Amino acid sequence: MFSIxxxxxxxxxxxxQGEVFGPAQRLHGATFxxxxxxxxxELDDDNIVVDIGLATTEVGKxxxxxxxxxxxxxxxxxxxxxxxxxxxxVIADRLVEAIYAGTLGESARGIHEVAVTLHESHVAxxxxxxxx
Amino acid sequence: MFSIxxxxxxxxxxxxQGEVFGPAQRLHGATFxxxxxxxxxELDDDNIVVDIGLATTEVGKxxxxxxxxxxxxxxxxxxxxxxxxxxxxVIADRLVEAIYAGTLGESARGIHEVAVTLHESHVAxxxxxxxx
Amino acid sequence: MFSIxxxxxxxxxxxxQGEVFGPAQRLHGATFxxxxxxxxxELDDDNIVVDIGLATTEVGKxxxxxxxxxxxxxxxxxxxxxxxxxxxxVIADRLVEAIYAGTLGESARGIHEVAVTLHESHVAxxxxxxxx
Amino acid sequence: MFSIxxxxxxxxxxxxQGEVFGPAQRLHGATFxxxxxxxxxELDDDNIVVDIGLATTEVGKxxxxxxxxxxxxxxxxxxxxxxxxxxxxVIADRLVEAIYAGTLGESARGIHEVAVTLHESHVAxxxxxxxx
Amino acid sequence: MFSIxxxxxxxxxxxxQGEVFGPAQRLHGATFxxxxxxxxxELDDDNIVVDIGLATTEVGKxxxxxxxxxxxxxxxxxxxxxxxxxxxxVIADRLVEAIYAGTLGESARGIHEVAVTLHESHVAxxxxxxxx
Amino acid sequence: MFSIxxxxxxxxxxxxQGEVFGPAQRLHGATFxxxxxxxxxELDDDNIVVDIGLATTEVGKxxxxxxxxxxxxxxxxxxxxxxxxxxxxVIADRLVEAIYAGTLGESARGIHEVAVTLHESHVAxxxxxxxx
Numbered sequence: 001m002f003s004i005x006x007x008x009x010x011x012x013x014x015x016x017q018g019e020v021f022g023p024a025q026r027l028h029g030a031t032f033x034x035x036x037x038x039x040x041x042e043l044d045d046d047n048i049v050v051d052i053g054l055a056t057t058e059v060g061k062x063x064x065x066x067x068x069x070x071x072x073x074x075x076x077x078x079x080x081x082x083x084x085x086x087x088x089x090v091i092a093d094r095l096v097e098a099i100y101a102g103t104l105g106e107s108a109r110g111i112h113e114v115a116v117t118l119h120e121s122h123v124a125x126x127x128x129x130x131x132x
Numbered sequence: 133m134f135s136i137x138x139x140x141x142x143x144x145x146x147x148x149q150g151e152v153f154g155p156a157q158r159l160h161g162a163t164f165x166x167x168x169x170x171x172x173x174e175l176d177d178d179n180i181v182v183d184i185g186l187a188t189t190e191v192g193k194x195x196x197x198x199x200x201x202x203x204x205x206x207x208x209x210x211x212x213x214x215x216x217x218x219x220x221x222v223i224a225d226r227l228v229e230a231i232y233a234g235t236l237g238e239s240a241r242g243i244h245e246v247a248v249t250l251h252e253s254h255v256a257x258x259x260x261x262x263x264x
Numbered sequence: 265m266f267s268i269x270x271x272x273x274x275x276x277x278x279x280x281q282g283e284v285f286g287p288a289q290r291l292h293g294a295t296f297x298x299x300x301x302x303x304x305x306e307l308d309d310d311n312i313v314v315d316i317g318l319a320t321t322e323v324g325k326x327x328x329x330x331x332x333x334x335x336x337x338x339x340x341x342x343x344x345x346x347x348x349x350x351x352x353x354v355i356a357d358r359l360v361e362a363i364y365a366g367t368l369g370e371s372a373r374g375i376h377e378v379a380v381t382l383h384e385s386h387v388a389x390x391x392x393x394x395x396x
Numbered sequence: 397m398f399s400i401x402x403x404x405x406x407x408x409x410x411x412x413q414g415e416v417f418g419p420a421q422r423l424h425g426a427t428f429x430x431x432x433x434x435x436x437x438e439l440d441d442d443n444i445v446v447d448i449g450l451a452t453t454e455v456g457k458x459x460x461x462x463x464x465x466x467x468x469x470x471x472x473x474x475x476x477x478x479x480x481x482x483x484x485x486v487i488a489d490r491l492v493e494a495i496y497a498g499t500l501g502e503s504a505r506g507i508h509e510v511a512v513t514l515h516e517s518h519v520a521x522x523x524x525x526x527x528x
Numbered sequence: 529m530f531s532i533x534x535x536x537x538x539x540x541x542x543x544x545q546g547e548v549f550g551p552a553q554r555l556h557g558a559t560f561x562x563x564x565x566x567x568x569x570e571l572d573d574d575n576i577v578v579d580i581g582l583a584t585t586e587v588g589k590x591x592x593x594x595x596x597x598x599x600x601x602x603x604x605x606x607x608x609x610x611x612x613x614x615x616x617x618v619i620a621d622r623l624v625e626a627i628y629a630g631t632l633g634e635s636a637r638g639i640h641e642v643a644v645t646l647h648e649s650h651v652a653x654x655x656x657x658x659x660x
Numbered sequence: 661m662f663s664i665x666x667x668x669x670x671x672x673x674x675x676x677q678g679e680v681f682g683p684a685q686r687l688h689g690a691t692f693x694x695x696x697x698x699x700x701x702e703l704d705d706d707n708i709v710v711d712i713g714l715a716t717t718e719v720g721k722x723x724x725x726x727x728x729x730x731x732x733x734x735x736x737x738x739x740x741x742x743x744x745x746x747x748x749x750v751i752a753d754r755l756v757e758a759i760y761a762g763t764l765g766e767s768a769r770g771i772h773e774v775a776v777t778l779h780e781s782h783v784a785x786x787x788x789x790x791x792x
Binding site: 024121 | 387
């Protein structure tokens with residue numbers, strides 16, 4: 001299995017609901033360093049998984065919707081705990097949609113899996129991976 | 133599949149038995165930067181894999197037993213080569229026991245896999261992963 | 265010159281005032297990975313710059329005041345742009361006060377300089393350094 | 397499953413053919429930080445996956461063939477786009493051959509999988525993994 | 529003293545002249561991860577060293593001239609060993625010119641020092657720092 | 661001012677004397693990731709600070725004396741607390757001697773300063789810097 005990963009980041013505010021979150025129930029924030037991974041069993045005709053430039057652009061487009069936002073005010077996250085692992089899924093699902101839509105290039109349709117890791121600090125990160 | 137990972141570290145002395153280890157047969161030491169990963173297919177009711185605070189506390193508890201120790205003097209490691217990969221398993225097994233015991237929270241029983249990576253330097257690390 | 269550095273982090277929300285900040289004028293957030301450095305020309309009687317345990321505890325105490333907060337609501341930051349470089353100074357000044365107050369140990373009074381670096385992402389960080 | 401990973405690097409020139417590569421069609425270069433991972437379900441008699449010293453030596457041997465080279469002039473890469481993901485496969489295949497040849501030690505024959513990751517920058521990397 | 533640092537990277541081919549360089553006399557390449565630091569004793573009216581967005585754009589502009597190039601073919605490097613430390617100076621000098629030219633903003637004229645670090649691998653990097 | 665830095669590591673056991681060290685008074689160990697920096701105001705005739713190959717070899721030679729050792733048994737450390745900051749000085753002093761001895765090359769005599777940083781974990785490191 002081949003894969004490529006590109007890294008970007010977003011800086012958001014949010015708060016959590018539920019006693020388990022302790023002080024993180026207060027409005028606070030995070031830099032999420034985002035690693036987006038694309039996997040496929042065979043390379044395309046250019047000998048790549050997907051064009052790194054296109055992948056970087058697409059990841060940037062997806063996270064620009066959340067970057068410099070208070071996620072508590074973003075409609076799609078109404079009454080949702082925007083945990084690191086949940087946000088990883090939101091981004092991964094968008095990238096799969098981009099593959100379907102062809103914005104990652106025609107040959108990107110050969111991608112079998114997408115994984116997204118969000119680093120919330122130097123000591124904690126979360127991931128979500130799914131098939132395409 | 134979702135996952136979260138928390139990082140901590142321990143500083144131990146030990147020595148190895150067997151010619152393959154060369155100079156590492158002498159008493160020496162290591163800082164092990166410990167990454168503990170918990171995986172599950174679905175998030176719990178709080179939209180998380182496991183509470184990062186609880187996970188961090190539990191990992192700290194497990195490694196505190198070995199931290200600032202000469203592993204050659206720890207009874208459970210009698211006649212055992214405490215290689216990086218072996219120690220990864222020791223810690224992973226303890227974390228699985230913690231899941232069974234409920235110390236990571238009731239909803240942590242939904243965790244399917246545990247993986248532990250120990251970084252012994254900037255150029256070498258080892259992992260062990262198992263199902264719960 | 266000798267130095268030691270300890271690392272911790274805090275997760276805050278804030279917004280900026282001024283056109284130069286573009287989208288960062290909106291309420292957003294950041295994980296700041298905090299590196300606190302203590303410098304002195306000679307080591308103390310224990311052959312150290314300052315006890316790493318005490319230094320870690322003190323840095324944790326200073327940042328706990330801001331951690332999981334919306335800095336826009338913190339009184340001392342009223343009408344202040346809490347830029348990364350400015351926050352580095354706030355933390356450095358507190359650590360110098362701690363040296364004066366003796367909470368870093370008596371021998372820590374031999375420290376000549378304090379520097380604080382705040383990493384706001386994998387591609388941007390800021391520092392402030394001052395003499396004690 | 398157990399694994400160990402060792403890291404090394406190589407510095408090469410190359411160019412790509414195909415419009416998708418944009419400016420990377422020009423002769424340019426890369427430092428590839430190479431992570432080679434070896435996986436097996438059970439440890440050997442010395443309680444290890446493979447000797448880290450032997451693994452490091454073997455990875456160094458494999459990449460020395462490409463290090464400080466213009467890959468466009470290397471015969472085996474004639475008319476081949478030496479993408480990061482493709483080079484990961486080239487190195488992984490060589491390491492599997494080394495396992496077969498016994499140069500990683502007799503007990504290394506218990507290795508089930510090899511994975512190689514090449515970091516081309518702090519924001520992009522590629523991997524290839526295969527069974528032995 | 530305050531500072532901010534922004535990170536970018538460039539991927540170049542080059543060769544060196546002189547026996548001291550050994551195999552690096554051959555045409556090879558490097559990814560240079562570029563850290564550009566700006567220092568000043570007092571913050572500007574917006575409470576910053578320099579706008580991170582402008583700094584990032586300017587660093588990108590400077591390195592785009594070398595990115596995806598064979599430095600042996602770049603006129604300004606004719607008969608010059610484009611060592612990592614030398615390239616750090618080239619970039620730092622350009623950034624100082626940008627400060628003079630005002631492209632980093634009017635208030636950036638308060639910057640006293642510029643430092644540039646180029647990481648050529650995970651185990652080697654070089655810097656150049658100068659006053660403005 | 662120009663500088664180059666090379667990275668290596670050593671794995672040692674040791675213990676500390678003094679109540680301030682708490683559990684670190686027990687025999688334990690550490691991986692020290694060693695960064696050795698050489699600074700000079702002007703480059704040499706080859707356009708470099710010092711040959712990175714020679715620097716890497718010399719740092720390796722210095723730390724090989726301590727690597728895989730129990731520092732409590734090393735004669736030169738008798739009754740000495742081998743703190744991270746102290747060990748940084750030991751290595752820096754040796755590198756300065758190497759400059760005097762010419763083992764870093766004749767042109768290395770132009771080096772003005774040496775700095776050594778020892779990372780004992782992902783959250784703590786210490787440095788020593790001196791003029792040549």
